[in-house]
Each structure stands twice: as C-alpha cells, then as structure tokens.
Amino acid sequence: MKKAGIIMIIGSLLLLGLFKFPLWNIMLGAPQYPDPLGMNIHITGIKGVHEFDIQNIDGLNHYIGMKKIPKPEEMWEFDVFPKVILGMVTLGVVIGLLGIFKKLSFRWFLGWLILMSILGVLGMYDFNLWLTEYGTDLDPNAIMKMTHPDGSPMTYKPPLFGHQKMLNFDVDSYPHTGGYMLFAGMLLTLIAFFVGKREWKTQKI
Numbered sequence: 007m008k009k010a011g012i013i014m015i016i017g018s019l020l021l022l023g024l025f026k027f028p029l030w031n032i033m034l035g036a037p038q039y040p041d042p043l044g045m046n047i048h049i050t051g052i053k054g055v056h057e058f059d060i061q062n063i064d065g066l067n068h069y070i071g072m073k074k075i076p077k078p079e080e081m082w083e084f085d086v087f088p089k090v091i092l093g094m095v096t097l098g099v100v101i102g103l104l105g106i107f108k109k110l111s112f113r114w115f116l117g118w119l120i121l122m123s124i125l126g127v128l129g130m131y132d133f134n135l136w137l138t139e140y141g142t143d144l145d146p147n148a149i150m151k152m153t154h155p156d157g158s159p160m161t162y163k164p165p166l167f168g169h170q171k172m173l174n175f176d177v178d179s180y181p182h183t184g185g186y187m188l189f190a191g192m193l194l195t196l197i198a199f200f201v202g203k204r205e206w207k208t209q210k211i
Contacts, residue, residue: 007105007106007108007112007201007202007205009201009205010105010112010115010198010199010201010202010205011102011103011104011105011106011107011198011202012102012106013102013194013195013198014098014101014102014105014118014194014198014202015098015102015103016191016194017098017190017191017192017193017194017195017197017198018094018095018097018098018099018101018102018118018191018195019095019099019191020187020188020190020191021091021094021095021098021187021188021191022091023183023184023187023188024048024049024091024184024187024188025049025050025088025091026184027048027182027183027184027187028046028047028048028053028182028183028184029047029048029049029181029182029184029185029188030047030133030179030180030181030182030185031044031045031046031047031055031179031180031181031182032044032047032164032177032178032179033055033177033178033179034063034175034176035175035176036174036175036176037174038174041056042055043056043059043062043063043066044056044059045059045060045063045075046182047133047182048184049084049087049088049091050078050084050087050088051077051084052075052076052078060075063075067162068148068149069148069149069150070144070148070149070150070151070152071144071145071146071147071148071149071150071151072140072141072144072145072162073140073143081136083132083136087129090125094118094121094122094125097118098118098195101114101115101118102198105198105202111206112198112199112202112203112205112206113199115195115196115198115199115202116196116199118195119192119195119196119199122192122195123192126188126192130166134166137163137164137166138163140164141161141162141163141164142161142162142163144159144161152173164177164179165177165178165179166179167179167180168180
C-alpha cells in the first residue's frame with residue numbers, strides 16, 4: 007500500500023500547519039470601525055488580526071460587562087491542544103509508514119480518521135462552550151446593560167460558524183488557514199483509506 011501510505015503521511019503532516027496558521031477567525035465590523043476588529047484563534051492562544059485588536063475588543067467588552075479575552079495560560083485548551091495535534095500527526099505518520107511496508111491493514115487509515123473526527127467534534131463543542139460563557143457570563147455592574155424588548159438581559163455569544171448581528175456589529179466566524187489545512191489533511195486520510203483498499207484488493211488477485 008505504498009501510494010496509500012504516502013497519502014496518509016502527507017495528510018497527517020498537514021495538521022502541523024495549525025502550529026503556524028490560525029484555526030479559526032472571528033471578525034467584528036461596525037460603522038465606527040472602517041477596519042473591522044478581529045481575533046485569530048490558534049491552538050496555542052488567541053491573537054488580534056491587527057496589532058491593537060485585542061486591546062480594542064477588550065475595551066468594548068468592558069462597557070457591556072464581558073470578560074477580557076483569555077491569555078494562553080488561562081485556558082487549559084491551549085496547553086492540551088498542541089499535544090493532541092502532535093500526537094495525531096505522529097500516529098498518522100507511523101500508520102502511513104507501516105502501510106507502505108504492508109505491516110498493517112488499510113482499515114487503520116479509517117481508524118485514524120474516525121479518532122481525529124471525534125477529537126475535532128469535541129474540540130468544537132468545547133469552543134462553543136467557551137463562546138457561550140464568554141458571551142453570557144456578564145458583569146452585573148457593567149456600565150451598559152442592554153436588554154431585549156421583553157426586558158431580559160441581552161447576551162453577546164459570537165456565532166460558532168457564520169454571520170450574526172449583535173447591536174451595531176456584524177460578527178463573522180469562519181475557519182482560517184489552519185482549519186482548512188486540518189480539513190484537507192483529514193480528506194487526504196479518507197482518500198488514503200480508499201486507495202489502500204483498492205491496493206489491498208489488487209494484491210489479493
């Protein structure tokens with residue numbers, strides 16, 4: 007399964023892009039901000055798209071009672087996620103190499119993909135929980151207390167994916183370069199599974 011093993015290795019190595027490029031991006035645009043404010047979510051921390059974006063977002067959030075954007079040391083995810091990605095890359099490369107030397111079945115490629123998919127879903131679930139807490143756990147002593155027409159407190163949870171209007175801000179949340187590299191790597195491992203299955207059948211003939 008030489009071809010399948012090589013594809014598997016390439017797909018696994020694409021995950022290393024997460025150490026350089028953001029996984030996700032959230033942008034906030036409003037009339038008073040010709041250049042939208044933005045956050046890039048890396049697996050090691052959250053950074054502003056521009057130099058002072060985090061500072062400006064924290065300043066805006068202060069008025070409505072939202073917490074400051076957490077630093078890497080304040081979230082366990084930024085310590086665990088890099089280790090998980092390195093572990094999956096290593097496992098994927100090992101499986102690919104063993105596949106090249108016909109030491110294991112093509113089914114291992116699918117097993118890696120299933121495990122990575124489960125971890126990805128858990129990661130997105132955790133990310134959504136953080137967004138929910140970030141946008142709903144407000145300081146009761148905030149300078150501005152916005153309410154819905156029915157009198158209930160307004161919350162400011164950014165969308166997990168897509169576009170949302172919050173007050174006079176347009177908020178967009180989408181994958182960034184690292185996220186697309188992750189998806190591409192997982193797609194390649196799926197291709198490796200089917201190529202490996204075909205090569206295995208050919209060897210049996």
